[in-house]
Each structure stands twice: as C-alpha cells, then as structure tokens.
Amino acid sequence: MACASEVCSDVVKLRLKPIRRLMKLARRRWRREPEHVHRLRVAIRRAQVTLHFFADQLPAKAIRSIERHLKRIRRAANAARDIDVLLLRYEKCSDQSCSPAEWREFLRFLRKKRSDAQIKLDELIGRRGRRSLSRRFRQLFECPAAAAAPTVAFRKLVEQQVHSEFAKFFRIVEKGDHGIESLHRLRIAGKRVRYVLELGTGAYARAEFEPLYHSFCQLQEQFGVVNDLACTVDVLDSFLSTHHKIIRRILKRRLQIEQTALQDASDQLLKNWDEKSWQDLNQKLVALLNRDASAS
Secondary structure, three states: OOEHHHHHHHHHHHHHHHHHHHHHHHHHOOOOOOHHHHHHHHHHHHHHHHHHHOHHHOOHHHHHHHHHHHHHHHHHHHHHHHHHHHHHHHOOOOOOOOOHHHHHHHHHHHHHHHHHHHHHHHHHHOHHHHHHHHHHHHHHHHOOOOOOOOOOEHHHHHHHHHHHHHHHHHHHHHHOOOOHHHHHHHHHHHHHHHHHHHHHHHOOOHHHHHHHHHHHHHHHHHHHHHHHHHHHHHHHHHOOOOOOHHHHHHHHHHHHHHHHHHHHHHHHHHHHOOHHHHHHHHHHHHHHHHHHHHHO
16 A cells, blocks of 8 residues: 555645646636636645645645745635636626616726736736746755654545544534635635545545545535625625726625625525535545545
C-alpha cells in the first residue's frame, strides 16, 4: 500500500498545475469566456484543500506562503465572478418596471463594475503574479520539511481527512441554523468534503466511494442555486451607494425580487434535504469508513 509521502508530490503538482494556465486565460479572455474566472476559483479551492491534506508531508512555511497568495487571487476572482453571474442572467431578460433604455443603462453600469473588478484581479494574475506564484510552487518542493513527516498509508490519510471534514460538515448541520449565512458555511464545508473524496479516488474502489461522492455532487448543485442568489443579493446591495437615481431605483427593485427568490430557494433546499436525507448521507460515510476498516 502506497505511503502518503510517495504520492504527495505528484498529486500536489497535479492540483497546482492548472492554476497558472487559468490565471492567463482569466486575464486574456474574461470578456468572451467568463467561465475561466470560475474555473480559476475552483482550481484554487481544490489546491488549497490538497495542501491542507498533505500538510505533514510539505514544508509549513512554503504552504503558508502559497495559501496567502492563492487566497488573495480567489477573493479577487470571487468579486469578478459574482458580477459575471449577474450579467449572465440579466443580459437574457428585462425588467418591466423600467424602460428598455433604462435597462440598457443598468447593464452598462454592471459591465463597468465588472471591468473595475477585473482591474483588481489582473494585478494578481498578470505576468508578475504568475511568476511570483511559480516561484512559490518551486519552493514548496525545494525546501525541506521542518520535521520528518510521519509514515502513514495514503488510504489511512484519506480516511482521517474524510472523517475530519465530515465532522466539521455535520457540526454545522447539527446546529440546525437555517439562515443564509449558515447555509453558505455548510456549502463551503461540503465542497471541502467533496474535494477530499476526489483525492481519495485512488485509495478506494469506485463502487466504494461513488455513492457518497454523487450525493455530495447533488447537494452542491442545490446549494449552488442558493449561493448564486445570495451573492446576487450581496452584490446588488453593495451597489446601492451609487448616486445615479435610475440605477438605484432598478437596484432596489431587483434586490426585492432576488431576496424573495433567495428565500424560496432556501426553503426548497431545506425541504429536499430533511433530517432523513442528512441521516442517509451520514450512513454512506459510515459504510465507506467501515469498508476501509475491514480492508486494513
């Protein structure tokens, strides 16, 4: 059975490799293909989970340096992506409470905000930013670890990480807080579980982990709807400081509509994922870990 240290380098490099390419695409093609910004965010999240997963096998100082850099990029990409989601929706519709000319003015306002967000993102993903990140990536494998990494089987490490991330996930579930912020934290915790499960695909037979993984994929899709609406509400609210009366009137109207849609989507999510659904998810985890224990 492979040790975690034996697969660490290959897996981490595999997760880090797409980031530089996506940084370049997110900078050059964001107008024509805004999905590159979204893919960059996802790649960064997966890389961050992977660095945490192999924390004992990598130098702590190099990890902290990369994580700080990736966090700054992800936050800037978040701001740009949230407006992209707005534009993708609003460019395909209109608002009957305003004239076509006013709606076009509103879209121009959003596009200007999107361009402003890209300026901040470009400062981090331009040529200098890519070189800086590449240097940090090299240091990750050139610098020795502060202490000798404990010898642990890769499958055992997967079990430990899955159990740890699931525990965090279910602590949020057990609080029973159904507020929007709590649902957002639950979604983020669910993403971490999903990414750890992806890392474990080489440790389990497909039939062992697929039921659990697919359940999380379905859950994330429903959380995605709620999250997009919650981000829309936050973005619209942040723009209310504009002095443009027509734009502010449209923003207030859209904010009311999106808040209602957000509440409806949240109610539907909680209806679909009742107590029995959470219990079924937990049982799938128990079954996976029990099979792991019996195989050890």
